[in-house]
Amino acid sequence: MKILIIEDEKTLSDAIVEYLDGEGHLCEVVYNFEEAIEKIELYEYDCMVVDINLPGGSGLDLIRLVKKKSIAVGIIIVSARNSLDNRIEGLEIGADHYLTKPFHLAELNAHLKSIHRRISFNGNNELVLNEIKLIPDEHRAFVLDQELVLTKKEYELLLFFISNKNKVITKAGLAEHLWGDHMDAADSYDFIYTHIKNLRRELLKKGCKDYIKTIYGLGYKFDLT
Amino acid sequence: MSISLFIYLFGVIAFYYSLRLQVDGNVNNEMEKRKMSIIRQMEEAHSSVSQPPGRNEMVLVRPVEKGRTADRFADTLIYNKEEQRYQLFRQLGFTETVNHQSFQVQIFKSLEETDSLIVSIIMTMTVLVILLILTLLIVNRYSSRMVWGAFYETIEKINRYDVNSHEDFALQDSDVKEFSDLNRVLHAMTERLKNDYLNLKEYTENASHEIQTPLAIINSKLELLLQSGEMSEKQYKALADAYEASIRLSKYNSTLILLAKIENKQFPESKVVSPEAILKGLLESLDDLIRSKKIEVVKKFVPDITVMMNPYLAEMLIVNLVKNAVRHNVKGGKLLVEVGENFFRISNSGSEISVDENLLFKRFYKSTSSPESLGLGLAIVQKICALYGFEVNYQFRDQLHSMTVTFKNGVGTALNSEIS
Numbered sequence: 001m002k003i004l005i006i007e008d009e010k011t012l013s014d015a016i017v018e019y020l021d022g023e024g025h026l027c028e029v030v031y032n033f034e035e036a037i038e039k040i041e042l043y044e045y046d047c048m049v050v051d052i053n054l055p056g057g058s059g060l061d062l063i064r065l066v067k068k069k070s071i072a073v074g075i076i077i078v079s080a081r082n083s084l085d086n087r088i089e090g091l092e093i094g095a096d097h098y099l100t101k102p103f104h105l106a107e108l109n110a111h112l113k114s115i116h117r118r119i120s121f122n123g124n125n126e127l128v129l130n131e132i133k134l135i136p137d138e139h140r141a142f143v144l145d146q147e148l149v150l151t152k153k154e155y156e157l158l159l160f161f162i163s164n165k166n167k168v169i170t171k172a173g174l175a176e177h178l179w180g181d182h183m184d185a186a187d188s189y190d191f192i193y194t195h196i197k198n199l200r201r202e203l204l205k206k207g208c209k210d211y212i213k214t215i216y217g218l219g220y221k222f223d224l225t
Numbered sequence: 226m227s228i229s230l231f232i233y234l235f236g237v238i239a240f241y242y243s244l245r246l247q248v249d250g251n252v253n254n255e256m257e258k259r260k261m262s263i264i265r266q267m268e269e270a271h272s273s274v275s276q277p278p279g280r281n282e283m284v285l286v287r288p289v290e291k292g293r294t295a296d297r298f299a300d301t302l303i304y305n306k307e308e309q310r311y312q313l314f315r316q317l318g319f320t321e322t323v324n325h326q327s328f329q330v331q332i333f334k335s336l337e338e339t340d341s342l343i344v345s346i347i348m349t350m351t352v353l354v355i356l357l358i359l360t361l362l363i364v365n366r367y368s369s370r371m372v373w374g375a376f377y378e379t380i381e382k383i384n385r386y387d388v389n390s391h392e393d394f395a396l397q398d399s400d401v402k403e404f405s406d407l408n409r410v411l412h413a414m415t416e417r418l419k420n421d422y423l424n425l426k427e428y429t430e431n432a433s434h435e436i437q438t439p440l441a442i443i444n445s446k447l448e449l450l451l452q453s454g455e456m457s458e459k460q461y462k463a464l465a466d467a468y469e470a471s472i473r474l475s476k477y478n479s480t481l482i483l484l485a486k487i488e489n490k491q492f493p494e495s496k497v498v499s500p501e502a503i504l505k506g507l508l509e510s511l512d513d514l515i516r517s518k519k520i521e522v523v524k525k526f527v528p529d530i531t532v533m534m535n536p537y538l539a540e541m542l543i544v545n546l547v548k549n550a551v552r553h554n555v556k557g558g559k560l561l562v563e564v565g566e567n568f569f570r571i572s573n574s575g576s577e578i579s580v581d582e583n584l585l586f587k588r589f590y591k592s593t594s595s596p597e598s599l600g601l602g603l604a605i606v607q608k609i610c611a612l613y614g615f616e617v618n619y620q621f622r623d624q625l626h627s628m629t630v631t632f633k634n635g636v637g638t639a640l641n642s643e644i645s
Contacts, residue, residue: 009438015445019452080437084537102441102475105448153513168451170465172472180510182548191517216458218465219451 001116004045005029006036006062007078008055016049019105019167020112033057040066047074047115049108052086060089067094074115078103104173106164113163129162130224131208143206153178154199161212161222170219196220233354241347248339249315253298256317256332259284260296263330267323281335289320289329303333312337375399379408386415388422389488426485433482440475447471480601483541487608492535500569501526503543504562511551520554520573525563532632534613542609545602546571546628553626561625572627585619606630 003025007013013029020027030036033056048066052059063075075095079086087098097111117125117136127134133142139155141148160177171189200212213221297318302311314333321328375397382396394415396408447468508522550560550573558574586607610617616631
């Protein structure tokens, strides 16, 4: 997948590129509005990660421009402004997701993956990973062709793990992805553990290898190596 | 007033006596002259002479044994048979010796006329002065209403001045130079205050916005670092702590930005919102958390209750109250959610804590039990309630902590026009 990252903060865009490294994407990075326009007019991208406040202009204008060229392009806005208006406007003009800085890289990656699935298979896809098979559109998962009995949250958890395979995922990132912004009401992430435990038990029951590793109380890793 | 009256009274008395003194002096002089003429006549006649009484005057002459005595002036009252009353006379007594015979002479001069003159002068004066004082009072009251009106209005304006308000601090012009000077200086001062305040506010807001990006960098770099592998548990632990801290920092920051936005009234548009719908959606998304704490949720909804307010703020208001109620709940506790005719109430189980209700809504006030909380939730609740004129109250009853938000009907609409 060809991804254009438009983010004026060089260190941040570097971090994004580094995280996406090894996922088989082709990432290009620009740091201001003019460069972005140039790239958008010259090349075609499958996906765009765009900051709204850019030197030289607004990321929203870039989205309008790229949307005119291609319908299928996936767009993720990353903005420091957690303004409802910005969010609504961004989504209205065709952005797929709106992430507020600071965001979890795992979260961004999961969104990119879902865009990737949409684009590559026109939504009609299967996600196969060793003995695990997911049909995201139907929210179903299989291990060695036996269907897993999962709750909605457990399924989402599995999908998030697979999207960020071989990566350490923090509990905070996990909680935010699955339960949204309100999880700061929790005084501990204990409730996540219940879901992980159930998911792991179900996977093992169907003959799956134990891929879910706990990393020192910090988070988890779906380790395929 | 009382001082001027006192001065006036004193003045009248002094005036009376000074007039009296003047008149007495005159009368004395006249009587001296009369005395000289009587002496002359007596010397010419070599005996006592009966004097024909002059106008307002009587002269008594009678022989006495003794020799001469000194002249003596005095006031005296004499009974007037015709008018049957006492009249005031001035009297001069002296002795004169003619042909070795001493005579005592007494001259009486009526003071009736001069006295009535003095009285009428004083009366006229009094009337004049009273008239003068009255006019002064009336003019004074009228002019002070004119002149001080602007002053009192200025005071009232200063009293109501709020550096946070967006109204212009306009002062009424005054004809009095001192007051227009005062107004000018006050106006300049409030402008300066406001500018300083706005600068400071803008600075903090900008700072908050600018902080988000470096925080994003810190977070993403830490997350990258986590992926590098081959780390000891100790290193992981340190990384995890740093990661948690930076997430918390960014949450603080975005909450502070939200507070500033509420203060700046940056959520103008109001819609009809249903607290019930918000609560139901919220409870659903918090379901896992609520179940993990084994909290029993009790809902009591009066159907079809709506409020006119900004939908985002409505959600923020409810979210913060419910989050609080979940966070401070005890394992196996109760979460009571009520929507009534003009209020909604979120209650949660918990042991009694001695809290000052005023402190509760302060920023960064925390109960010790929950170090994870930001301490800003109730500050947001209070700000939103203040914006819409809602009342928010805390209560502890039957082992339940309750937060009640009372909204008056139609408040939302009224507010809408105020903001726009």
